[in-house]
Amino acid sequence: MLPKTYEPEKIETKWQKFWLEEKVYRYELDEKRPSYAIDTPPPFTSGTLHLGHVLSHTWIDIVARYKRMRGYNVLFPQGFDNHGLPTELKVEKEFGISKDEPEKFLRKCVEWTHQAIEAMRNQFIRIGYSADWDLEYHTMDDYYKAAVQKSLLEFYRRGMLYRDKHPVYWCPRCRTSLAKAEVGYVEEEGYLYYIKLPLADGSGHVPIATTRPELMPACVAVFVHPEDERYKDVVGKRVKLPIFEREVPVLADEDVDPEFGTGAVYNCTYGDEQDVVWQKRYGLPVIIAINEDGTMNENAGPYSGLKTEEARKAIVRDLERMGLLYDRKKIQHRVLRHTERSSCMAPIELLPKIQWFVKVRDFTDEVVKVAGEINWYPEDMFLRLKDWAESMDWDWVISRQRVFGTPLPFWVCRNGHVVPAREEDLPVDPRFDEPPVERCPVCGAELEPVKDVLDCWVDSSITPLIITRWHDALKGDGEAKRWFEHNFPTALRPQGTDIIRTWAFYTIFRTYILTGEKPWDNVLINGMVAGPDGRKMSKSYGNVVSPDEVIPKYGADALRLWTALAPPGEDHPFKWETVDYNYRFLQKVWNIYRFAERHLSDFDPESAPEELEPLDRWILSRLHRIIGFATEEMERYRFNLLTRELINFVWHEVADDYIEMIKYRLYGDDEGSKLRAKAALYELLYNVMLLLAPLVPHITEEIYQEMFRRHAGSRSVHLLEWPKYDANRVSEEAEKLGELAREVIGAMRRYKNGHGLPLNARLNHVVIYATESYDALKSIERDVAGTMNIERLEIVRGEPELEERITEIKPNFRTVGPRYGRLVPGITAYLRENAEEVAKALKESGKVEFEVDGEKVQLGKEDVVIRRAVFSEGEEVETAVVGDAVIVFF
Numbered sequence: 056m057l058p059k060t061y062e063p064e065k066i067e068t069k070w071q072k073f074w075l076e077e078k079v080y081r082y083e084l085d086e087k088r089p090s091y092a093i094d095t096p097p098p099f100t101s102g103t104l105h106l107g108h109v110l111s112h113t114w115i116d117i118v119a120r121y122k123r124m125r126g127y128n129v130l131f132p133q134g135f136d137n138h139g140l141p142t143e144l145k146v147e148k149e150f151g152i153s154k155d156e157p158e159k160f161l162r163k164c165v166e167w168t169h170q171a172i173e174a175m176r177n178q179f180i181r182i183g184y185s186a187d188w189d190l191e192y193h194t195m196d197d198y199y200k201a202a203v204q205k206s207l208l209e210f211y212r213r214g215m216l217y218r219d220k221h222p223v224y225w226c227p228r229c230r231t232s233l234a235k236a237e238v239g240y241v242e243e244e245g246y247l248y249y250i251k252l253p254l255a256d257g258s259g260h261v262p263i264a265t266t267r268p269e270l271m272p273a274c275v276a277v278f279v280h281p282e283d284e285r286y287k288d289v290v291g292k293r294v295k296l297p298i299f300e301r302e303v304p305v306l307a308d309e310d311v312d313p314e315f316g317t318g319a320v321y322n323c324t325y326g327d328e329q330d331v332v333w334q335k336r337y338g339l340p341v342i343i344a345i346n347e348d349g350t351m352n353e354n355a356g357p358y359s360g361l362k363t364e365e366a367r368k369a370i371v372r373d374l375e376r377m378g379l380l381y382d383r384k385k386i387q388h389r390v391l392r393h394t395e396r397s398s399c400m401a402p403i404e405l406l407p408k409i410q411w412f413v414k415v416r417d418f419t420d421e422v423v424k425v426a427g428e429i430n431w432y433p434e435d436m437f438l439r440l441k442d443w444a445e446s447m448d449w450d451w452v453i454s455r456q457r458v459f460g461t462p463l464p465f466w467v468c469r470n471g472h473v474v475p476a477r478e479e480d481l482p483v484d485p486r487f488d489e490p491p492v493e494r495c496p497v498c499g500a501e502l503e504p505v506k507d508v509l510d511c512w513v514d515s516s517i518t519p520l521i522i523t524r525w526h527d528a529l530k531g532d533g534e535a536k537r538w539f540e541h542n543f544p545t546a547l548r549p550q551g552t553d554i555i556r557t558w559a560f561y562t563i564f565r566t567y568i569l570t571g572e573k574p575w576d577n578v579l580i581n582g583m584v585a586g587p588d589g590r591k592m593s594k595s596y597g598n599v600v601s602p603d604e605v606i607p608k609y610g611a612d613a614l615r616l617w618t619a620l621a622p623p624g625e626d627h628p629f630k631w632e633t634v635d636y637n638y639r640f641l642q643k644v645w646n647i648y649r650f651a652e653r654h655l656s657d658f659d660p661e662s663a664p665e666e667l668e669p670l671d672r673w674i675l676s677r678l679h680r681i682i683g684f685a686t687e688e689m690e691r692y693r694f695n696l697l698t699r700e701l702i703n704f705v706w707h708e709v710a711d712d713y714i715e716m717i718k719y720r721l722y723g724d725d726e727g728s729k730l731r732a733k734a735a736l737y738e739l740l741y742n743v744m745l746l747l748a749p750l751v752p753h754i755t756e757e758i759y760q761e762m763f764r765r766h767a768g769s770r771s772v773h774l775l776e777w778p779k780y781d782a783n784r785v786s787e788e789a790e791k792l793g794e795l796a797r798e799v800i801g802a803m804r805r806y807k808n809g810h811g812l813p814l815n816a817r818l819n820h821v822v823i824y825a826t827e828s829y830d831a832l833k834s835i836e837r838d839v840a841g842t843m844n845i846e847r848l849e850i851v852r853g854e855p856e857l858e859e860r861i862t863e864i865k866p867n868f869r870t871v872g873p874r875y876g877r878l879v880p881g882i883t884a885y886l887r888e889n890a891e892e893v894a895k896a897l898k899e900s901g902k903v904e905f906e907v908d909g910e911k912v913q914l915g916k917e918d919v920v921i922r923r924a925v926f927s928e929g930e931e932v933e934t935a936v937v938g939d940a941v942i943v944f945f
Contacts, residue, residue: 057652057761061645063610063638067753071180075188079771080123082130082187084538091127092545093119094519094575095186096558097134097194099511101141102171104178106584106592106629107551109602113618114581114694115549116184120749121689122546124777130542132190132522133179136515137168138460138508140229140399146459154458157486164459165195178602182611183752185773192521194461194514200482202526203514204464206569208475211465215414215568216453218473222325223408223452226393227349228401231456232410234510235447237557238403239394242387247316249382250374252277252294255302261286261294262381264316266388268374269366270323272299272355273344278333279319281307286319297379298370299356306337325405327391328448345404363402411454411463411507415564419444422564425573429563432692433624436555436580440563443556451561453513460508462486468495468502516561519545519574548575552582552624579692581621585628592629600629612751613637619698619750640702641754644747647710648758651740654721654733660741660766663734664727668720669834671735673793674713676786677704678739683780685746694750701746709739712797719841741767742778795828795938796835802935802942803843805920818845820945824855827939855941857934863922864890870918881907886919894921 074080095115098108119131146152146163154160172193179186192199210216223232248268251260261277277294279286286305293302303321310329311320322333324341334341344354351358351366358366374380393399415422423444431437454463462484464476476483477491485504495502520526523543527535550558559578566574585591586598593599605614616637621627667675681704688697720732741763748755752773759772769775803821807814821843825832829852832839840848864886866872866879875882885905886893896903897916904913922933935942 057645057649057758059649061642061754063612063641063753064607066757067181067183067611070753070756071183073756074185074771074773075180077770078189079773080119080131080185080187082128082132082190084534084541085128086537086541088126088128090130090541090546091122092130092519092523092542092547093132094522094545094548094562095131095133096550096554097136097192097515097518098175099136099139099141100168100171100175102174104175104182104602106600106602109182109614110584110618110621110627111549111551111581112179112184113182113615114579114621114692116182116186116752117615117619117694117749118547118549118579118689118692119185120752120773121777123773124745124748124775126776127546128541130190130522130545131186132192133176133184133186133188134192134194134518134521135168135172135175136511137172137193137195138457138511138514140231140457142168143457143459157458160458168193168195181606182602183615185752190522194511195459197482198526199514199521200461202521203461203509203517204476204481204483205478205526205529206517206520206565207464207509207513208478208481209569210413211473211475213568216411217414218409218411218467218471220407220409221412221449221452222331222405223410224391225347225404225406225408226399226401227345227347227404228399229393230347232408232452232454233393233403234452234512234557235449237393237510238391240389241392241394241400243390245386245388245390247384247386247388248371248374248380249317249384250297251379251381252296252321253379254289255293255295258292259289261289261305261319262317263319263321265321266386267323267326267367268370269351269355269358269363270326270344271296271321271370272351272358273323273325273342274301274303274321275324275339275342276303276322276333276337277305277319278308278311278322279305280311280313281309283311283313283318297377298373308333308336325407327405331405331448341407343406345406347406349401349404363404410452411505412450413453415451416447416449418564418568419447421567422560425567426559426563428573429575430577432577432579436552436578436624439552439555440560443560453510454505454507455510457508460511461514462508463505465505466490466502467505468498468500470495470498470500472497472500474502512557512561515558516565517569519543519548519562519566520569525570543570544573545575547577547579549579549581552580555580577692580624582624582626585626587629587631589628600631605634609634609638610641610753612641612753615751616640616698616702619694622695623693640706641751643706643710644754644758647705647714648740648744648762650714651736652762655737655740655762658733658737660734660737662730663737664731667731667735668728668838669789669792670713670716670796670838671731672786672789673796674708674739675735675784676789677708677793678742679781679784680790682742682746682778683782683785686777686780689749698750701743701750705743705747708797709743712793712800713739716796716800716838716842719844723841744772745775745778748772748775792831792835795831796838798937799823799832799835799839799940799942800842802937803839806933806935806942806944807843809920809922815844818843818944820847820849821845822849822851822855822943822945823940824851824853824943825940826853832940855934855943857941857943861890861894861921863887864893864919865922866914867918867920871914875912878907878910878912882912882914885912893919 119129123129142164150163152160152163207216224238226233245266247264247266249264251262253260274296289305290307292305294305295302322330324334325331342354344351346352349363351361353359358369371380391403393401393403423441426440464483466474466485472495474490486506490502524535524538528539562574588598590596613634617634685697717732720728744755744758756772804814807816823832832850836850866882872879885907893903902913902915933944
């Protein structure tokens with residue numbers, strides 16, 4: 056028997072252990088069933104999951120569970136993205152190991168990462184994640200690194216991987232190059248400085264406006280728009296840079312915005328991407344004034360050694376003293392910062408560095424074409440990838456100046472010739488391993504190892520190839536080849552909006568180049584999680600909520616329902632009240648099944664009669680309508696609407712209405728009616744359990760094992776089939792009848808409640824007068840009388856001859872409360888004092904308008920409950936109206 060109390064902590068840990076021990080979700084290659092491979096996002100091994108992880112991975116789990124129930128051979132691995140700057144910083148700062156001891160440093164990085172993986176794996180299990188943990192992968196493992204390096208050798212062989220000196224995004228704090236996808240603009244308050252640059256011929260000056268005066272030592276030109284009349288006379292002349300006493304040309308270019316600042320800007324190598332464009336376009340010299348650590352170098356003259364912020368203040372002070380700084384204005388402007396992965400947020404510099412690049416720009420059209428062949432959910436997310444691809448300024452910088460990462464499999468001689476590793480030696484680490492040849496085969500020079508490691512996105516952008524065993528299949532492994540052919544392209548890539556331009560873009564690019572195919576059939580995009588206050592979760596805001604705060608209090612299933620209520624592609628705030636509501640819903644589910652268990656314990660579904668009663672047909676019609684809707688929404692990867700529909704259906708139509716309407720049959724003496732009620736209840740609750748199973752796997756497993764396993768036979772509810780929609784079971788006539796029963800019984804419940812009567816109180820005599828609904832009411836006469844405990848119920852065809860007087864009008868709190876909140880007491884008073892006028896307005900126009908506390912209120916017929924005193928043959932009675940039916944309580 057189901058225990059009296061719903062205790063998620065007990066049942067959830069019990070079934071998590073059961074699923075693991077029984078290997079319920081174990082994957083076996085079965086080519087007879089359709090494949091459904093999920094390219095799951097490997098989270099960075101920080102050691103803990105946050106609510107963003109919980110949301111995205113619960114979505115993935117819902118899909119996996121649903122597809123298993125639909126008969127798919129679901130490949131559901133989970134990996135972990137291990138390499139990254141945060142781990143290096145942790146090992147340096149917390150464990151005190153220097154990068155100057157690379158072997159010791161790397162050992163500690165691996166040790167810490169394994170600890171982090173174990174903690175995160177346990178958290179995944181705690182939310183009911185149904186991955187096959189035997190297929191777990193790590194980007195730091197030799198197998199994975201070998202596959203990554205194999206892909207790079209292929210790119211090198213095709214001439215798509217090269218080494219070059221080029222301006223790269225450089226993080227002075229992290230001391231490494233970054234890809235464009237790892238940086239982002241942040242709106243900040245700053246100053247626009249207005250500076251006079253004297254013309255070298257002494258004929259005047261050119262005024263410029265800049266947010267970065269500290270870059271003046273790197274200035275190589277001044278640009279104006281060719282059609283700007285203000286500067287036509289100075290184009291071709293030279294200006295003298297104050298302080299540094301250098302002359303630079305004044306050039307005209309259409310990229311200049313004449314509306315910004317003074318319409319004249321100086322070109323520094325390098326302040327931003329536009330500076331790079333102009334330097335290359337006009338063959339201008341390159342002067343670098345900033346060091347890798349963000350300090351000024353010797354080219355900055357007297358400001359050498361200062362941090363950029365300090366140099367800015369010093370140069371501004373000196374220009375002001377010289378009379379050349381003539382204005383400054385506070386502005387909001389965009390500052391390029393290190394926004395991805397490390398939460399570093401340091402300002403980015405553009406520095407020319409020898410780096411390794413992959414040619415991407417040459418293939419953006421092809422990437423966009425392939426991306427367009429994929430189904431995007433929601434559809435508009437494809438445009439984000441398209442816009443990103445078309446905005447790329449230069450190729451993908453894949454090298455990083457770090458230690459803990461996949462090594463580039465190359466050696467380089469002093470003349471710049473590259474020697475790749477042998478494929479049979481992979482994985483290699485040139486920092487420790489010998490090169491494949493003693494000297495450069497081109498010039499005979501000694502070889503130096505490439506000490507850089509790869510950008511983390513280089514690792515993670517081959518996950519669909521990793522999980523489908525592409526690398527082994529290339530080696531001729533027969534089983535791996537069958538595995539690859541069965542599962543590739545994968546069925547689904549689930550991921551967040553924030554990594555469309557990184558993980559999605561680079562995966563499509565890499566997979567297409569290496570296989571000639573798209574990596575997945577479908578992409579499912581979830582939004583970000585906001586704090587309870589609606590703002591981005593941040594420690595500085597004090598609005599961060601951890602899964603470990605929520606699950607012990609409410610359980611994983613209640614938290615999973617919160618994730619299922621998130622709209623596709625949109626940000627979703629965490630709300631404690633939502634999880635609390637979900638928890639209470641699950642308690643309601645628990646109580647429904649506990650009640651049913653007592654009546655179904657001796658029921659055999661094989662004995663179910665074919666003919667059912669009107670209200671049974673109503674609820675099963677509604678059930679199949681829900682099954683159809685849920686199936687359509689699941690196929691579109693939209694969970695929020697179906698979750699709301701299921702909650703409303705179960706809580707209100709099943710619990711509040713149907714079960715209350717059949718209690719008199721379940722407790723009655725009519726054995727035939729009792730059996731029909733049990734048959735409908737069994738079918739209803741069995742299918743509701745299946746519909747809920749992907750969303751709330753723990754409570755449904757408990758219910759299944761206690762109530763249904765002896766009949767269904769499967770060892771787990773999650774190995775059963777998804778409910779089948781049967782259009783023949785859907786009946787508009789049955790549903791209209793059910794709605795009529797709900798409305799009539801609802802009116803009678805309100806009558807009892809209004810008179811302070813318990814719902815099971817006996818009503819002596821009730822008459823329902825009806826015209827069009829007479830036959831329908833007659834068919835549910837016994838249900839209405841039994842449900843409302845009416846001793847004598849009459850249903851009369853026609854209209855009552857009643858003289859009526861309104862005694863009270865009050866708000867219908869179901870509709871008025873949510874809309875008007877604090878005004879409800881004032882609305883109640885107004886209706887009481889103006890009953891006749893309100894009734895007249897409602898009769899004439901169907902609505903009434905008035906003011907309460909200075910706010911306009913508009914009520915319709917559905918927003919009020921009207922009580923009437925009627926006199927028939929001298930007897931005072933009370934009535935309620937439902938459609939064309941008039942209920943008279945004697």
